[in-house]
Amino acid sequence: MGELVIEMPDVGEGVAEAELVEWFVKPGDPVLEDMVLAAVMTDKATVEIPSPVNGTILWLGAEIGDKVAVKAPLLRIEVAGGVGEAPETSAQMVPAAANVEASSSYAEPHPAIHEQVQKPLASPAVRLQAKEAGLDLHDIRGTGPLGAITHEDMELYLAKGAPARSKSAEPARKTEVEEIRLTGLRRRIAEKMTLAASRIPHITYVEEIDVTDLEDLRSRMNEDRTPDQPKLTILPFLMQALVIAIAEQPGVNATFNDEAGIITRHSAVHIGIATQTPAGLTVPVLRNAEARDVWDCATQLNRLAEAARTGTVLREELTGSTITITSLGALGGVVTTPIINHPEVAIIGVNKIMMRPVWDGNRFIPRKMMNLSSSFDHRVVDGWDAATFIQRIKALIETPSLISIEYVVR
Template sequence: MGERSVKLPDIGEGIAEAELVEWHVKVGDLVREDDLLATVMTDKASVEIPSPLAGEISWVGAQIGEAVAIGSTLVKLKVAGDDASEPADEAPAKDVAVPSAVAKAEAPDARPAPAARVHPAAIEARPAITSAVRRAPGEKPLASPAIRLKAREAGVDLRQVHGTGPAGRITHEDIDAFLSRGPALLHGRGMSPKTAVTDVKVVGLRRRIAEKMALSKSRIPHITIIEEVNVSPLEDFRASLNKKPAPEHPKLTLLPFLMRAMAKALAEQPALNALYDDAAGIVHQHAGIHIGIATQTPSGLVVPVVKHVEARDLRDCSIELNRLAHRAREGTATREELTGSTITITSLGALGGLATTPVINHPEVAIVGVNKIAVRPVWDGTQFVPCKMMNLSSSFDHRVIDGWDAAVFVQRLKELLENPATIFVDP
């Protein structure tokens, strides 16, 4: 029996350190080769670190939320046999592929290790699946974002699900097995007071979102303009275009029309398509229009970027928007696809309220918020008629954008959206 150190490998892109966002093991756990040890995060990229060999965890090197330097010891393993013959500081780190902005949702036990590499006690230590799971009060079930989303959609409480993955991690198969046993475990115990308090450490992507929002609100004096738009003509036009869908052309939503309207309005007001370096006192106005689309994913909010909207037609905007949104939600978007925006759209779709107060994506100077469409009575001069109305909520950096210029931009968007044919007419 000997001890081996597993170091944090070089995860590329010149990264010197990474934030530890999740442990998949604890001291005393028995692991097999390729079992997951931890998940680390750099910028918006999550990386899962596998074990290079089998053994027992004897030491862990950091706490959740701490920065770990590349090459520093992540865990120490008690190993037996041939694995113990190598010096502790020379344990080879597994090659690690850097995924995208959000951790990929794949079952961690889908890579079986060769039988010869498994510590004899590791198999005996695996608990059998039972009809109920007992966890310590406040203990969080281990599961990937995709597993948690699947459980929410199925109405499953993960605290009742037994995990068969490494360190009790819950897999897709565990959810399916739980559901196959029927709703017996889902019954409630009646109404009773609850006194538990769960402490959730803000780490990883959630911490980066918090830092970004705090930076935006603390450094940017926001001015928000809310304007209602009659989108009845636009919705009729969109419905007519969607009557003949093609496999290569996804159905058009409202967003591609808004993107094209923004491209036209920004060509008239380039000061709004800009990044403000407040430290240097310079506003960088961009000729290319790169629109970030705020997208909700299982791990949090990310902003994939549709590049060069000024050079894309309606269908091209729709195709690229769908491609990027899919990659963001699947966790396969690249760093290039998640950076470089010059202005942002945020939309809650049908879930949105009458109005919102969007937070500017620093260091941009403007953001356009889309609220839900609702049929409301509108006075046409002689009578009230039902119209499909939608409010635009747009925020601007008041340090560099005057209220007048912001209002001109919003009114131009309103004019274009209420008269959709003008979006496609050159001046």
């Protein structure tokens, strides 16, 4: 018998510590090689830590929400069959005698070992989705590695119809309260929003845009698209309009280091796409929109959104944005006051499209109207420049042929 100490792995990019957001095991649980033991979160991504060996959990070195330094002991595993080599970056072997906690004996693993683990194996995003849907993961059959429950397993279970909850004859009065510790991505979101709201003096500019012609064009393009082309939404057109407007107002495509007092204007247009996921809000980045057409933007947009929702987005795809678009789709409301994605200086908020009566000089006619609610860092973007920028976008969206002409020119 031997004991393996699993250390907090070095995830690179200068990260000195990570937050523990999920334990998948507890002391006494048997584990198999490659079984996920824990999930940790850095500023950029969630990382799952697998077991390098077969064995039994002896000790857990942190609680959910704790920040653990790289190379610090995270957990200990009793290894059957003697002490072997361990990955230098994540674990270190020590003699079993060094263990001061009580341990249970462990026999060679058998085919049903993963069924002995009481907690179903699933990623943090899947667990959150199950919690929000009021489902018990024990009821769902996992088809992932080692029986892990995937998003597809959840969708299949819901499609078949989850067991209905019985209702009592009379609604019972509820007195329970629940305290939820802010951890993981939700804590990251809270910290970033607090930083942005406390340090950036926002100015929000709202403009009404007639998208009737654009919606007609989008509908025709979707009808004529080839099988390998994605279905177009309004966002790829807005991205193209942003690129054109930024060329005339480069001050909005910038980041501001307010501590050093340095504004960095970027020639490349890297657009952050605020995306709601089961785990919370993330902002994957569509890079170099200035070098893409509408179809390419749509393809990348779909890919990034799916990766964000399934938790497969790469760390490098979550950093480096120079301006952000936020949209709630059909829930977009009439007006919003978006918070800037620090250290950027502008964010474009898309509201829902509604049919409204518009006076054309002689009569009211039905038109598809949409508001843009956009916020700017008033320290570096003047109100006049913000308004000029949005008015240019308005002109491009209301006359969508201009977007194609400008793309050909550049």
